[in-house]
Amino acid sequence: MQKSGGQNLDDRAQRDDAxxxxxxxxxxxxxxxxxxxxxxxxxxxxxxxxxxxxEAMGIGSPSLYAAFxxxxxxxxxxxxxYGERYEAMVWGNFRAAPTAREAVAALLMDxxxxxxxxxxxxxxxxxxxxxxxxxxxxxxxLGERVRAARASGVTRVEERxxxxxxxxxxxxxxxxxxxxxxxxxxxxxxxxxARDGASRAELEAAARHxxxxxxxxxxx
Numbered sequence: 001m002q003k004s005g006g007q008n009l010d011d012r013a014q015r016d017d018a019x020x021x022x023x024x025x026x027x028x029x030x031x032x033x034x035x036x037x038x039x040x041x042x043x044x045x046x047x048x049x050x051x052x053x054x055e056a057m058g059i060g061s062p063s064l065y066a067a068f069x070x071x072x073x074x075x076x077x078x079x080x081x082y083g084e085r086y087e088a089m090v091w092g093n094f095r096a097a098p099t100a101r102e103a104v105a106a107l108l109m110d111x112x113x114x115x116x117x118x119x120x121x122x123x124x125x126x127x128x129x130x131x132x133x134x135x136x137x138x139x140x141x142l143g144e145r146v147r148a149a150r151a152s153g154v155t156r157v158e159e160r161x162x163x164x165x166x167x168x169x170x171x172x173x174x175x176x177x178x179x180x181x182x183x184x185x186x187x188x189x190x191x192x193x194a195r196d197g198a199s200r201a202e203l204e205a206a207a208r209h210x211x212x213x214x215x216x217x218x219x220x
Contacts, residue, residue: 029067030081032057037078041128045075045142072142079145082128089114091156100164101214104157104183108207111187115194116203126195130188154184174215186210 035056039048050071054061068074093106117123129149157180164170190203 027057027059027063032059032067033074033077033081036074037081037128038124040075040078041082041124041131044131044133045139046133072139075142076145079129079149083149086114086123089119094156094160100160100169101211103160104214105207105211107157107183108187108190108210109204111190112200112203112207115191116198116200118200125197127188127191130191131195150184150188153187154180157183170215179213179215182210182213 035058036053039052039056043052048071050061050064053071053074054064057064059067064074068077090107090110093110094103097103097106113119114123115126117125129146132146158176161170161174161176161180165172165174165176170176186206190198190206193203193206
């Protein structure tokens with residue numbers, strides 16, 4: 001090929017097609033986020049460094065900051081992805097159950113399965129949101145986000161129990177806030193026990209004992 005100004009045009013084309021020096025490489029954002037989510041889930045926010053994240057995600061720190069803004073931003077997106085991927089696994093049968101009692105029993109039994117990695121996805125043990133200590137690590141905004149995620153569980157149970165009172169399943173004088181917090185406290189405790197090695201069967205047994213606290217309308 002002819003030269004222009006002493007420069008081979010083929011060589012110039014190859015250089016023009018090459019990525020600019022220092023430009024972060026493209027990557028699968030959702031796949032990288034899934035790897036970060038798993039790492040945060042296993043180690044927690046404070047114990048996970050930027051170096052840990054870039055190694056797990058297979059990207060450089062410039063790409064991480066360009067895509068997520070900061071470690072805090074990445075953690076916030078990890079919480080979002082965690083909720084989107086695992087919420088239905090624990091809450092799906094709760095929503096579909098015809099009675100409040102069946103809904104709460106399904107919530108606890110499905111939690112026993114999900115928290116112990118018994119759903120065939122090789123997930124870390126326990127719940128990422130429950131086990132997160134980010135609120136006590138000096139990150140106020142992230143802490144508020146985690147607390148809101150935890151509180152949403154109490155709200156869901158309260159709403160279902162309130163409906164049960166309106167439908168006559170539960171007595172009018174039932175302590176709805178107290179019962180909802182009992183249910184969620186059991187679920188959160190199951191998460192800690194799962195992380196410490198409790199089996200699905202052991203957590204299911206705990207759930208059955210917890211259900212014995214269900215109010216008896218006949219004794220109201």
